[in-house]
Amino acid sequence: MKAWGLLLALCLVPAAVFAEEPDWFDAFRGKAYLQGDTSFIAREKSAAAETPPLFRVRWVVVRYSTSLVSEKERWFWPYRNILLVTMPSGRRYVVESSFGLADEKHVEEERPSQRVASPRAAFEVWTAGGLEDPEAAVNDPCEGLRQKVRAPGGSLDFFLSELSIRTVRATLAEITSASFDADEQRDLRALLMVSPEANPSLPNKVHQLNIRFGLFAVVVAFRNEVPPVQQRTVVLAPDPSPLGDLAAWRAFAHLPLDLPPFVVDPPENPIR
Numbered sequence: 001m002k003a004w005g006l007l008l009a010l011c012l013v014p015a016a017v018f019a020e021e022p023d024w025f026d027a028f029r030g031k032a033y034l035q036g037d038t039s040f041i042a043r044e045k046s047a048a049a050e051t052p053p054l055f056r057v058r059w060v061v062v063r064y065s066t067s068l069v070s071e072k073e074r075w076f077w078p079y080r081n082i083l084l085v086t087m088p089s090g091r092r093y094v095v096e097s098s099f100g101l102a103d104e105k106h107v108e109e110e111r112p113s114q115r116v117a118s119p120r121a122a123f124e125v126w127t128a129g130g131l132e133d134p135e136a137a138v139n140d141p142c143e144g145l146r147q148k149v150r151a152p153g154g155s156l157d158f159f160l161s162e163l164s165i166r167t168v169r170a171t172l173a174e175i176t177s178a179s180f181d182a183d184e185q186r187d188l189r190a191l192l193m194v195s196p197e198a199n200p201s202l203p204n205k206v207h208q209l210n211i212r213f214g215l216f217a218v219v220v221a222f223r224n225e226v227p228p229v230q231q232r233t234v235v236l237a238p239d240p241s242p243l244g245d246l247a248a249w250r251a252f253a254h255l256p257l258d259l260p261p262f263v264v265d266p267p268e269n270p271i272r
Contacts, residue, residue, distance in 0.1 A: 021150060024112050024124055025254050027100030028064045028078055033262035035079070036061035036202050036209070037246075039239035042194065046233075054190060054234060058084040059211050060246070061202060062255070063262045068101055074262075075204060076101070083214040084249050087187050093118055094253045095191065097213040110148060114217035116188065119252065121179045123151040123221045149220070153178025169223045176221040191218045192226055193234040200236075211236065 037060050041053040060082045069076045078101045085093040093116065100111035114125035126148045149156045153175040162168050180188065194215060202209040219226055246255055 022110060022126070024115060024122075027112050028062075028080060028098070028254075030065040030067075030078070032256040032259055033063045033065070034060070034259040035063050035262035037243060038200070039241065039243055040211075040236035041239045042190075042234050042236055044233050045195070045235050052088065055088065055187075056086045056239060057211075057236060058086075058243070058249075059200075059214070060084060060253075060255070061209055061262075062259065066101055079209070081209050081214050082253060083211065084253060085187075085191065087190075089183075089187075091118070091183065091187055092249075092252065093184075093187065094249075095214050095217055097216050113147070114220060116217040116221060117252075118180060118184045120181075121152050121184070123149065123176065123179055123217060125149055125217055125220055149175060151175050151179040163220070163223055172221060173224050185222075188218050189222060189225060190234070191215055192222055193232050195232040195235050196229060197235065 037058070039056065039058045042055045042057060043051055043053055060080075062080045062082065063074065064078045064080075065071075065074070066077055078099055080096055080098040082094060082096040082098075085095060087093075095116045097114050098112045100113075108128055110126040110128045112124070113127040116123045127145060128148070129146045145160070147158050147160060149158075149172065154171075156168070156171050156175060158168050177185065192215075194212065196212050199210055199212040201211070246253075246259075249255060250257070
């Protein structure tokens with residue numbers, strides 16, 4: 001544990017010491033396509049239908065074309081799985097789980113993974129590597145799928161398996177409290193209460209894009225406070241209000257101006 005504590009101290013570095021931080025949005029600069037756009041109201045499970053919502057969530061999925069992947073295989077294009085959250089106070093947050101593609105020759109380069117942002121701060125989780133050999137990981141802990149948190153309150157390198165380590169959770173809590181003010185922390189904690197039951201997904205030949213995946217950055221930021229599944233009492237119901245334009249979110253969420261629909265492939269064996 002002492003050795004881990006020393007390593008942790010070396011990894012926890014204020015973000016200000018980095019001469020040049022990577023730009024999250026550099027990985028998403030190709031032609032953009034809208035794969036999904038829908039809206040939800042968050043309520044307690046037992047709340048009546050007329051009860052004011054705890055918050056609103058607009059779920060937007062955007063795909064980006066890339067020269068690394070052909071048009072035929074566009075299911076592998078980079079994507080942003082974005083939750084646009086509005087609280088009753090009017091405070092807004094962008095929470096996303098995104099995939100910035102890396103080819104086999106550049107797997108060690110950091111790529112976007114998870115992000116939660118208020119208008120004044122962003123807590124980002126980046127991923128690098130991808131070695132799945134457990135023996136190699138034991139011999140060289142720098143190998144494998146690695147995570148790096150970057151936020152105004154500091155940075156931390158870790159493996160996902162280490163989220164259960166007390167010192168890792170404590171360090172993440174310090175970074176979060178130093179990055180977001182008290183109101184922002186209270187709002188973001190409310191997202192932890194969203195139940196995983198019946199969360200909608202977009203169909204995908206490769207994997208499911210699920211609305212709950214977008215919340216993972218909040219789970220990492222507040223790792224010490226994540227409630228057990230059976231205690232999560234907030235559910236998402238379809239919002240009957242019209243979606244409206246995304247213009248109000250465009251600058252804050254870094255959304256492209258032009259978003260034509262992401263065309264789904266026809267069935268391989270259509271019924272005749």
